[in-house]
Amino acid sequence: MIPRSLFRAAASLLPLLLAACATVTPSPERPRLVVLFVVDGLPQRQVTGYRPQLAPDGLARFLDRGAWYANANYTHAFTVTAAGHATLLTGATPSRTGIVGNEWRDPATGVEVYNTGDTAYRYIGNATQRLDGTSPRNLKADTVGDVLRRADPRAKVIGISGKDRGAILPAGHLGTAYMYMAQSGQFASSTYYMERHPAWVDAFNAARPADRWFKEQWRPLLPEAAYAGSLPDDSPWYGPRGGRLPMTMGAAADSAPNAAYYGSLLRSPFADQLALEFARAAIRGEQLGQDEVPDILVVSLSGHDYVNHAYSAESRLSHDHLLQLDRLLQGFFQDLDTLVGRDRYLAVLSADHGFTPLPEYTKSQGRDAGRVNLREMSARVNAELERSFGATPLVQVSPSSSLVVDRRLAAQRGLDLDRVAEVAREALLREPTIAAAYTRRELERGSLPDAPYFAAARRTWHPDVSGDVQYVLKQGWIATSNAATHGSPYPDDTHVPLLLWGPHWVRAGRVDTPVAPVDLAPTLARVLGLPPPPSSEGKPLP
Incomplete structure (x- = not known):
């Protein structure tokens, strides 16, 4: 500072x-x-x-x-x-x-x-x-x-x-x-x-x-x-x-x-x-x-x-x-x-x-909406990572709508961070409530300019402080115990x-x-x- x-x-x-x-x-x-x-x-x-x-x-x-x-x-x-x-x-x-x-x-x-x-x-x-x-x-x-x-x-x-x-x-x-x-x-x-x-x-x-x-x-x-x-x-x-x-x-x-x-x-x-x-x-x-x-x-x-x-x-x-x-x-x-x-x-x-x-x-109006349990979602992603790399938990949910790879654990197992992030992104995209997810490498390179919400995700991401997979929930879905929230x-x-x-x-x-x-x-x-x-x-x- x-x-x-x-x-x-x-x-x-x-x-x-x-x-x-x-x-x-x-x-x-x-x-x-x-x-x-x-x-x-x-x-x-x-x-x-x-x-x-x-x-x-x-x-x-x-x-x-x-x-x-x-x-x-x-x-x-x-x-x-x-x-x-x-x-x-x-x-x-x-x-x-x-x-x-x-x-x-x-x-x-x-x-x-x-x-x-x-x-x-x-x-x-x-x-x-x-x-x-x-x-x-x-x-x-x-x-x-x-x-x-x-x-x-x-x-x-x-x-x-x-x-x-x-x-x-x-x-x-x-x-x-x-x-x-x-x-x-x-x-x-x-x-x-x-x-x-x-x-x-x-x-x-x-x-x-x-x-x-x-x-x-x-x-x-x-x-x-x-x-x-x-x-x-x-x-x-x-x-x-x-x-x-x-x-x-x-x-x-x-x-x-x-x-x-x-x-x-x-x-x-x-x-x-x-x-x-x-x-x-x-x-x-x-x-x-x-x-x-x-x-x-x-x-x-x-x-x-x-x-x-x-x-x-x-x-x-x-x-x-x-x-x-x-x-x-x-x-x-x-x-x-x-x-x-x-x-x-x-x-x-x-x-x-x-x-x-x-x-x-929103659901009462006939539109898709609901609540996401981030802890359960993270557990499913980590289970997929364990099947691929034999180590868990490899990611934590960050409050900034992203996943952070555990660098210490990845280094102990000799894992490539970018590959871990790619598998985590693939697991996220299989979640029915995820609209988009992008890895650190993609966001740094700006390699997907026409992908859904990529430009907005890139503007919300900073290399020094953000996670390794930035994700976007589907419209109408929130992750909170409050009655309502924001962040989309x-x-x-x-x-x-x-x-x-x-x-x-x-x-x-x-x-x-x-x-x-x-x-x-x-x-x-x-x-x-x-x-x-x-x-x-x-x-x-x-």
Whole structure:
């Protein structure tokens, strides 16, 4: 990992070099503040499907008075939170960012790696577990914020999220990340960024704002008839805990807020409300957007993903959650108009991924769908490998939708890694739930450009961190104990909102031209008068 001190040194020298070379010409019309909202797990179909029920100035600000891209799709195969958050401001797919999943197995050792895990750093004022996210060490690409801060170290780049990865990855190497602590209800940074919090963070946490929803209820915004198109509450697929509105925050037996209560807020609109309140405190505390130097604020709203995992995007709870979030955004826009100035900021909203429909619901509609047991699938593949090579287990399932060959065992038996991977791939393709599978050699060489999902699999694969066989499940099939999930190259998971508002920089209207989230970073760089991030694969949005 490059020491942060070297980043700071480079940041102090680069403005002089850039001025001498005249490679960056800041526009006099640059926004004072760019605000990126990432709604975790929001498929585009929900934005358009619930449009008649939106508030006048929440999501509707983008749809009615901003630019919205109706055909924005991720182009990598494994669509998960970390990969999407890493893509948005780098303009790069996982094949360049190295963030191939939320977790993955180190191909050399088989040890599990967390995308923002870094044991050299700890959370400030909160307990830190081994796999907690504390730094952007694993991010192999620069963000727009990194380019901005190298051009002018006075610029501030802040990431805020209910998840560590949702804050750290968009904040990049030179920004600052604040994460919701589900054990304490606080927001905290890590020692990668600073040794102690600024006063405004301490003041926010000292007020214990998360406590005020203890024993409060999440109530639906609209009458029952408004949710007629959504799955009813307490559907049998939600598991023993069920799910019904109104929903009380905090267990009946608890007499005071505790870790279980703080964690439960993430499956409600309240954690997102808290994140937006912390963002308001950051705007005030850091004076964002108050001078001629542009700043970047990223607010990743995690609640929708938790709700969709628990109840599915087809549920009434998800439907209502988006409407609640829409009203929260409306209030935040009103405050931005006051705190920063309506004509001084650019707002962007997107998502890190969509959501595969609940398999049981899909089957009820007469379409193929179901659940995959990865442990059983791995056992069948290893049995085939044992028949071929006389050794087992030769592969482990990686959480990044791949298989990793046990290099130690293969070396002991004198086995060729590529041959082991080929046999594993052949065994995978005999599984009735596998749509495609490709070996390390094929992905490195790019030798199958026209094969099904090969291009998407190659964009989701990085040679340093990915497995030896990358696979794709059939559409409608998921591997999780949750009600629903994501992680596929199909439109349910790849098709996300991409919305921009800022009258000085954005022409209003719907755009049907196919675009991708990698196009956002070069677009923002152009607006800010900067070169695009070095690893960017996108092009400015039309």
